[in-house]
Amino acid sequence: MEVFFSQLANGLSTGALYALLALALVFIFRSTDIVNFAQGEMATFGTYLGWSLSRPLSLSWIPLLGIDRHINVISWNPQIFGASLSLGTPNEGVTRMGYIVVFIVTVAISFAIGAFIERFIIRPSEGKNLLNAVIVTLGLFILFNSLSLYRYGPTPQVYPSPVKAATAVDFGIFKMSQQALFSFCVGVVLMLLVYWFFQRTKLGLGMRAAALNPRASELMGINTGRMLTLGWALAAAIGCVAGMMVAPQVAGISPSLMLTILLYAFAAAVLGGLDSALGAVIGGLAVGIGQAMVVQYVGSQWSDLIAFGLIIAVLMVKPTGLFGSPVLEKV
Amino acid sequence: MLEVRGIRAAYGPVVALHDVSITVPDGAIVTILGANGAGKSTTLRTVTGLLKPLAGSVILDGVDIAGKSPDWIVRQRVAHVPEGRQIFATLTVSENLALGAYSRSDERGIAADLKRVFDYFPRLFERRRQIAGTLSGGEQQMLAIGRALMLRPRMLCLDEPSLGLAPLVVRDIFRIIQTINKDDGVGVLLVEQDAKIALSIASYGYVLETGRVVVSEPAEKLVANPTVRRSYLGY
Numbered sequence: 001m002e003v004f005f006s007q008l009a010n011g012l013s014t015g016a017l018y019a020l021l022a023l024a025l026v027f028i029f030r031s032t033d034i035v036n037f038a039q040g041e042m043a044t045f046g047t048y049l050g051w052s053l054s055r056p057l058s059l060s061w062i063p064l065l066g067i068d069r070h071i072n073v074i075s076w077n078p079q080i081f082g083a084s085l086s087l088g089t090p091n092e093g094v095t096r097m098g099y100i101v102v103f104i105v106t107v108a109i110s111f112a113i114g115a116f117i118e119r120f121i122i123r124p125s126e127g128k129n130l131l132n133a134v135i136v137t138l139g140l141f142i143l144f145n146s147l148s149l150y151r152y153g154p155t156p157q158v159y160p161s162p163v164k165a166a167t168a169v170d171f172g173i174f175k176m177s178q179q180a181l182f183s184f185c186v187g188v189v190l191m192l193l194v195y196w197f198f199q200r201t202k203l204g205l206g207m208r209a210a211a212l213n214p215r216a217s218e219l220m221g222i223n224t225g226r227m228l229t230l231g232w233a234l235a236a237a238i239g240c241v242a243g244m245m246v247a248p249q250v251a252g253i254s255p256s257l258m259l260t261i262l263l264y265a266f267a268a269a270v271l272g273g274l275d276s277a278l279g280a281v282i283g284g285l286a287v288g289i290g291q292a293m294v295v296q297y298v299g300s301q302w303s304d305l306i307a308f309g310l311i312i313a314v315l316m317v318k319p320t321g322l323f324g325s326p327v328l329e330k331v
Numbered sequence: 332m333l334e335v336r337g338i339r340a341a342y343g344p345v346v347a348l349h350d351v352s353i354t355v356p357d358g359a360i361v362t363i364l365g366a367n368g369a370g371k372s373t374t375l376r377t378v379t380g381l382l383k384p385l386a387g388s389v390i391l392d393g394v395d396i397a398g399k400s401p402d403w404i405v406r407q408r409v410a411h412v413p414e415g416r417q418i419f420a421t422l423t424v425s426e427n428l429a430l431g432a433y434s435r436s437d438e439r440g441i442a443a444d445l446k447r448v449f450d451y452f453p454r455l456f457e458r459r460r461q462i463a464g465t466l467s468g469g470e471q472q473m474l475a476i477g478r479a480l481m482l483r484p485r486m487l488c489l490d491e492p493s494l495g496l497a498p499l500v501v502r503d504i505f506r507i508i509q510t511i512n513k514d515d516g517v518g519v520l521l522v523e524q525d526a527k528i529a530l531s532i533a534s535y536g537y538v539l540e541t542g543r544v545v546v547s548e549p550a551e552k553l554v555a556n557p558t559v560r561r562s563y564l565g566y
Binding site for chain 1: 400402410411413419430434478
């Protein structure tokens with residue numbers, strides 16, 4: 001039984017990450033009807049920024065300089081409130097305080113990148129033909145993938161974690177790694193924050209309204225364009241958090257970090273219904289648990305097949321997903 | 332006071348309004364009558380900024396608001412109840428009303444206005460937690476008007492409030508529009524196909540035909556005008 005419960009716990013933990021990325025996809029789909037294929041690559045790029053920032057000050061901080069020029073120019077040890085942010089040499093990583101600072105700064109930069117993309121890349125291509133926008137997001141996928149590859153190379157880099165990533169925590173009936181537990185907690189807290197933001201704040205209500213009925217929202221005095229920008233920014237920030245949680249659990253950060261994770265997040269979003277935030281969360285957890293069980297009891301080679309079998313089956317039987325609203329033809 | 336002066340507006344190459352002028356004095360109810368496609372809704376859309384006029388001006392209390400963005404015009408407290416109501420169907424009644432006050436930040440004033448809206452429409456209070464899409468047509472119209480009142484408007488633009496509603500419900504709604512107008516002295520610009528009921532509460536009326544004002548008279552004269560009687564009142 002311990003194996004079963006441990007797999008369940010691990011499934012919930014990865015599921016929470018799928019749910020985060022699925023939420024990001026849902027936010028963008030709900031407000032702009034665009035499926036953002038670049039979501040995962042944007043997250044990877046954001047995570048790389050975090051990796052850069054978590055290293056002692058060096059030329060690597062200068063964007064797009066290339067990994068081979070990652071030479072330490074100054075052995076600078078940044079401090080906040082007297083606490084050191086960096087452990088000195090590049091391989092030692094950051095302190096806990098440093099991790100938190102890097103986390104916040106990285107999320108903020110990702111937020112800004114998301115806003116920039118909506119405002120200057122997506123908006124000009126919008127409203128003409130949905131296919132245009134889809135191809136633009138595919139273009140962004142390639143852009144960010146190449147950017148990560150060019151800037152940081154194909155070799156995985158160790159991403160820091162504030163916990164002893166590989167050490168297991170024993171809960172009696174199940175065990176999970178500290179990193180899995182940490183990322184599950186971060187995922188849950190972030191989802192609760194998102195829920196609070198959309199359900200309890202005026203800005204969140206405005207964003208929901210703008211996604212629902214842009215024309216009526218304008219009559220309420222809501223600047224719908226700004227809401228779309230904010231939606232993309234939020235999605236990018238959430239995706240980036242998922243990336244920073246994934247990286248310490250796999251071999252390290254590489255340009256393909258989020259590739260399969262994005263596919264599972266798609267499976268989760270489609271399962272839950274592409275326009276339902278609740279569906280994204282439940283879909284994400286279900287896909288995570290399902291994957292963990294398949295890996296344990298069927299064989300890991302089957303997990304991709306089952307995930308994508310699931311997408312196809314859901315699209316055939318219930319095209320709107322479990323929680324999606326029926327498709328209304330726009331006249 | 333709202334003055335529309337010589338508005339010309341078009342959808343792409345199709346000119347929808349040629350030189351339309353309309354005045355709504357403070358606290359008055361003014362109605363725009365006309366057939367489908369005459370330009371009634373287009374006139375409202377240029378007033379509330381959804382459509383930028385090609386020429387002419389829209390003067391609200393001495394300020395030209397023509398061509399300004401809709402959210403700016405909303406902040407000048409010009410409320411627009413659009414055709415087909417356009418409520419937020421999957422949000423609750425309370426959330427819809429909260430959105431009506433989106434551009435305001437005076438929490439106390441908003442709370443007071445919410446109470447007033449519930450006084451006008453007790454049905455909305457009973458259903459405040461209900462999803463707006465599950466309301467009846469009449470209740471949805473009440474919600475759309477209530478939502479507009481949450482702006483504490485100085486100018487209320489109503490587009491076909493009678494659309495698709497049973498005659499009894501229409502009478503209720505028009506009575507409430509009249510009450511709101513009397514209580515607050517809010518100016519009402521009413522676009523309506525049902526000329527009879529519109530003229531029963533309006534003090535002045537305009538008749539639009541293919542984007543031009545063809546008749547403009549006090550309501551009691553319009554009721555007696557033979558063309559209006561034949562074309563819009565049906566007797």
